[in-house]
Amino acid sequence: MQEICAEANMSAGALYRYFSSKAEIIGAIAEDKHADSDQAFLKATREGLLIDALSLIARDFFEKFAEGDGALIADIFAEAIRDDAVAAPLLKINQNSLEYCVKAIKAAQARGEADEKLDPSEAANTLFAAIEGIALRRAFLRDTDPDAAVAQFRALAERYLSRR
Numbered sequence: 031m032q033e034i035c036a037e038a039n040m041s042a043g044a045l046y047r048y049f050s051s052k053a054e055i056i057g058a059i060a061e062d063k064h065a066d067s068d069q070a071f072l073k074a075t076r077e078g079l080l081i082d083a084l085s086l087i088a089r090d091f092f093e094k095f096a097e098g099d100g101a102l103i104a105d106i107f108a109e110a111i112r113d114d115a116v117a118a119p120l121l122k123i124n125q126n127s128l129e130y131c132v133k134a135i136k137a138a139q140a141r142g143e144a145d146e147k148l149d150p151s152e153a154a155n156t157l158f159a160a161i162e163g164i165a166l167r168r169a170f171l172r173d174t175d176p177d178a179a180v181a182q183f184r185a186l187a188e189r190y191l192s193r194r
Contacts, residue, residue: 051115052109052116053113053115053116053118053119054119056106056109056110056116056119056120057116057118057119057120057123059106060106060119060120060123061119061123066090067087067090067091067127068126068127068130070086070087070090071083071084071086071087071127071130071131071134072130075130075133075134075137079138079143080134080135080137080138080143080144080191081143081184081187081188081191083134084131084157084183084184084187085180085183085184085187087161088161088164088179088180088183088184089176089180091161091162091165092161092164092165092168092174092176092179092180092183093176094165095165095168095169095174095176095179096174096175096176100165100166100169100174101169103165104166104169106120107162124158127158128151128154128155128158131154131157131158132150132151132154135148135150135153135154135191136150138191142193143191144191144192144193145191145192145193146193148191153190153191156190157187157190160183160186160187160190161183164179164182164183164186165179168182
């Protein structure tokens with residue numbers, strides 16, 4: 031909560047005038063952060079290759095870590111694991127993002143751009159886990175260079191999605 035209040039530049043008391051709970055605050059932050067990412071992902075999938083769209087999403091996430099938000103993101107993940115009220119809005123946002131990604135993977139499979147044997151839902155979950163894992167691992171190692179992280183993710187995603 032201290033980090034959230036510092037980011038919002040207000041006291042906890044003032045923050046609770048706008049939100050009824052910590053879970054509601056975290057949900058609002060997550061919705062705000064994901065709305066732009068989802069729109070960028072949808073635009074990129076309409077205009078280009080799946081791997082480019084995925085790399086765009088990855089870059090957005092990696093840049094948050096480079097800007098110093100990695101610890102806050104890790105704390106939010108941990109809090110969501112412990113608290114169903116915090117998890118609920120995050121799971122809803124995650125489900126929407128996964129649905130966009132599943133549709134994009136199906137379209138890429140139809141174009142011959144991705145392995146048609148991959149289950150699109152499983153592939154979307156795996157790719158999102160890779161983005162999150164790369165970000166957390168690199169933050170832990172104090173290496174938050176977004177370009178290097180995107181290159182690492184892109185190489186992994188290209189190999190994973192490739193038609194074998």
